Amino acid sequence: MPHSLPANTAAPRSHAALEEQYEAYPYPTRDPREEDKRLVTGSPSHLAEVEHFVFRGRVPAGRSGERPLKLLFAGGGTGDAITMLSQQLADRGLAAEITYLDLSTASRDIARARLERRGLAGSVHFITGSLLDVAELAPGPYDYIDCCGVLHHLPNPEAGLAALATVLSPEGGIGMMVYGEYGREGVYPLQAALRALTAGQSPAAKVASARKLLAALPATNGLRRNPFLNDHRQSDAALYDLLLHSCDRAYTVPQLAALIESAGLAVTSFMSPAAYDPTWWVREPALLKPLQDASLVERAAVAEQLSGAMHVHIAYLARPEQAASRQALTVDGPDWIAMPGVNFDPQLAAKAARGGKGLSYNILGVSRMLDLPPLAAAMLERIDGKRSFGDIFAEMNASGTLAAPLDWDKQFAPQAARLMAALVPAGCLLLRRKD
Ligand SMILES: C[S@@+](CC[C@H](N)C(=O)[O-])C[C@H]1O[C@@H](n2cnc3c(N)ncnc32)[C@H](O)[C@@H]1O
Structure with a gap:
């Protein structure tokens, strides 16, 4: 069922403002030459996580004699996830056919240069366009879809996830990340203040105004009091993404669950599972006893309320009838x-x-x-x-x-x-x- 935007969320605007932002400020900021020194790794879409939480411990294709794995990076940005997973698959000798899809040509060029630097661009098909049009642009079907930090920027995230679900193979899975409501304390009041203070300015002037405002904020300001959000200190693109975004919303766990359900999908696991287990945050078993028969999502909802610090939510998804059985279980044999x-x-x-x-x-x-x-x-x-x-x-x-x-x-x-x-x-x- 579609859910409404929380009161503190920026009003969604059109694609145009979003495209303008990511053309001017591809995010995250990456220099392809850094690929010679290190591989950026993270969640979702780390191969070990994808195998464990989506494929019961074994990707369904890619070995010699098998068809290649089919992967989609929806809103692939400057290429963190596509570079990481392509490299990890290559290291394991697993063949893949990979599609990169993003609105931003500036981001695409950085992602491509990173993959070229590693000799990995050959198996990637680069498409510039909206993930809302994925069924026409790149119909798949895909074994695995990465969609990290994208859906919360769409005017209609339900339409975005539904579009991805239509190109997911029946046995496939999705790794997604959206912003978490409680851990982004301080972001939305400051976004609103900046909209009022920088209306009509160019993107570069907005960044300059935001930097000046940050330096002048009182100690009582919500963002200053939030120790878990430091992205805006890293680069102009990060500052733009956090505080000047034209379309940005955050999710509580129940809101995220409703989004996922609306696309006919279900959570196989939140990442990391311990963070979404109330017992990590409160070590009083008696207090948590009422949760003993609660579902994964119900427990996760209480965990985020207890933590108060979750600024992103990462989840692996599959079709509901398979979600409970997609995880690798335990060491039940030597293999x-x-x-x-x-x-x-x-x-x-x-x-x-x-x-x-x-x-x-x-x-x-x-x-x-x-x-x-x-x-x-x-x-x-x-x-x-x-x-x-x-x-x-x-x-x-x-x-x-x-x-x-x-x-x-x-x-x-x-x-x-x-x-x-x-x-x-x-x-x-x-x-x-x-x-
Ligand atoms: C915050 S960046 C995240 C990039 C990347 N997934 C990552 O995690 O590093 C969001 C990206 O989504 C892209 N994007 C936003 N809306 C989109 C849409 N409707 N279709 C395709 N890409 C979109 C933007 O151009 C931008 O590159």
């Missing part, structure tokens, strides 16, 4: 491979676990100790995204450092499952099946 997630280094984690200090993880300002099993350090130091748990089991038993050989059923498998139960919710490790 599962643990894949490091965004910014997680298993070697560093092994060091922390070995030192006996345990492993702490921080989500939006709240740190928790993760409950690791006794074999965690020995497992983590062997986790590289290539060895399976079967390989790790064999290596540990052959290492000569154990008093007695490990038993798979009694010791290793339950502890591997416990390791994953601690690290999957934080998005640190994900599972894929050996090819």
Whole structure:
């Protein structure tokens, strides 16, 4: 069911203002030469997450003898996600046919230059146009669609997600990100003030006015009091995106769920799952007991209310009848491979676990100790995204450092499952099946 805009949201304008912004200020700001030094990684659309949360631990195509995977980057921008996923697929030897779609030619040129720098542009089809017209421009069907930071800028986000759903293959999935309402405290009053103060100015003059205003704000201002939003300090494009956008709305979890439902889709997982679990934020089991039979979305709605800091929502989606069964489950055999997630280094984690200090993880300002099993350090130091748990089991038993050989059923498998139960919710490790 379509939902209405919250009262603090900018009135949606036409495509024209949006195109003008992203032609003048492609966002995020990226220099293709940086590709020689580092790969920007993030959520959604990190290959480990896509395999775990969308494809039960195994992408449905792309191996030798199979058809290529079909991927769409809808509102691909300056190319963060398309560059990351293309590189990760190439590293794994998985073939893909990739479509990039965006309104902005300036953004497209940056995305293309980044992919060219890595020798990855050959499998990408670049299209300039609106995702609302995707069925005509690039009908797919796609195994996976990335739509990150785009829908909340559309005058009608429901129409945008519905258009993407029509080109999604029946077994396919979507990774999406939209702004979160509560964590963007301070943004919308300042956007409104800037609209009043900069009406009629050019984009560059608006940026200059906004910078001056930011420097002059009182300590009571909502954005100044919000420690989780710092994007506007990075670049003019980031400042424009945060404070001067012509069309921008934010979502609570129930509003996001309504958007997703309106497109005939359902959430397979929020990202990271731990952030959307109320027990991360409040460690009083008795208080949270009324939620024990609540749905994923109902629990997520309370989690964001308790956190108060979620400024974006990332979710993986599939058709409702499949959503509950799309996740990789647990280590129920030797062929599962643990894949490091965004910014997680298993070697560093092994060091922390070995030192006996345990492993702490921080989500939006709240740190928790993760409950690791006794074999965690020995497992983590062997986790590289290539060895399976079967390989790790064999290596540990052959290492000569154990008093007695490990038993798979009694010791290793339950502890591997416990390791994953601690690290999957934080998005640190994900599972894929050996090819
Ligand atoms: C904030 S940027 C996000 C870019 C990229 N997805 C990322 O996460 O880095 C939003 C992008 O969506 C594009 N966009 C906005 N409305 C669109 C539409 N209707 N169709 C296609 N692209 C659109 C803009 O041109 C811009 O490049």
